[in-house]
Amino acid sequence: MRDGSGSVGGDAADRHVAVEYSTDDEWAAHLVRFVRAGFDKGEQVQYFADATDPRLVTRTLAGRGVDADSAVRRGQLVVTTADETYLTGSRFDPDAMIGLWRRAVENAAGQGYGNLRVIGEMSWGTRHMTGAERLLEYELRIHHEVFEQLPLTAWCFYDRRLMASEALDVLADAHLTRKGAAPRSHDRGGLSVAPLAGRPGFRLSGSAGYESRRVVAAASAALAASTAEDVTLDLSCLDHLDVAAFTDIAHAARRRASGTPLRLVGAPPALNRMMELFPELGAGLQGAGQ
Structure with a gap:
């Protein structure tokens, strides 16, 4: 940093x-x-x-x-x-x-x-x-x-x-x-979210599951509230994404005031499988296969 x-x-x-x-x-x-x-x-x-x-x-x-x-x-x-x-x-x-x-x-x-x-x-x-x-x-x-x-x-x-x-x-x-950050273990697990540098959007890192539901909820709220027309969600550093977390993100994408789709990059294979099983969640998302 x-x-x-x-x-x-x-x-x-x-x-x-x-x-x-x-x-x-x-x-x-x-x-x-x-x-x-x-x-x-x-x-x-x-x-x-x-x-x-x-x-x-x-x-x-x-x-x-x-x-x-x-x-x-x-x-x-x-x-x-x-x-x-x-x-x-x-x-x-x-x-x-x-x-x-x-x-x-x-x-x-x-x-x-x-x-x-x-x-x-x-x-x-x-x-x-x-x-x-x-x-x-x-x-x-x-x-x-x-x-x-x-x-x-x-x-x-x-x-x-x-x-x-x-x-x-x-x-x-x-x-x-x-x-002043204290040293942290590389295997601490959990989920972290950070803004992207240079463009509106966020990066999820770690595991998005039941234990990290509050972090997912906060990230989803930030996505929905963003005033930018084009917003990117980078999933390339994500180790795990469960259905509940994906549902929160999909619902946030549909709530965006701009009406433009949320652009996904680095989506893990599991997300593509979820899209096949729950195609209705794809509204408001773009580039899930990239």
């Missing part, structure tokens, strides 16, 4: 980054590096706190030589909370959050900043609240719907102390760039 330092006009993969940490010192090091880079480039920097006391953010910056207080006074640094951003109305709605990003970039531009730079703590995804189960759908969608369209750099902060490792891995895999 590439090391995302964030730059105006840079590749979307380098501007939407999953950052993992296990200690307060690691958190602070990532924070200071990100904020300093933003200040050096004259960007507006925002921090969406969840598990962290917002006051600790400015204290940590000040303690490491960053003049956070002056930046807050002039509006270049804004520290707020997940409840005021991701969770407006005590629920999470990916569409509402995508709209918030657009407004935030417009507001930053109105204040004279050419780029907006944000850190978002993602620990709220572990809460039992309406919409929290849509976090993976959201992380998948914003690569194309936000970062390929807006002058925005964002690091999604994932605290390993607060999230189960399997859930964190799936969410971090939805980013094309990861920082």
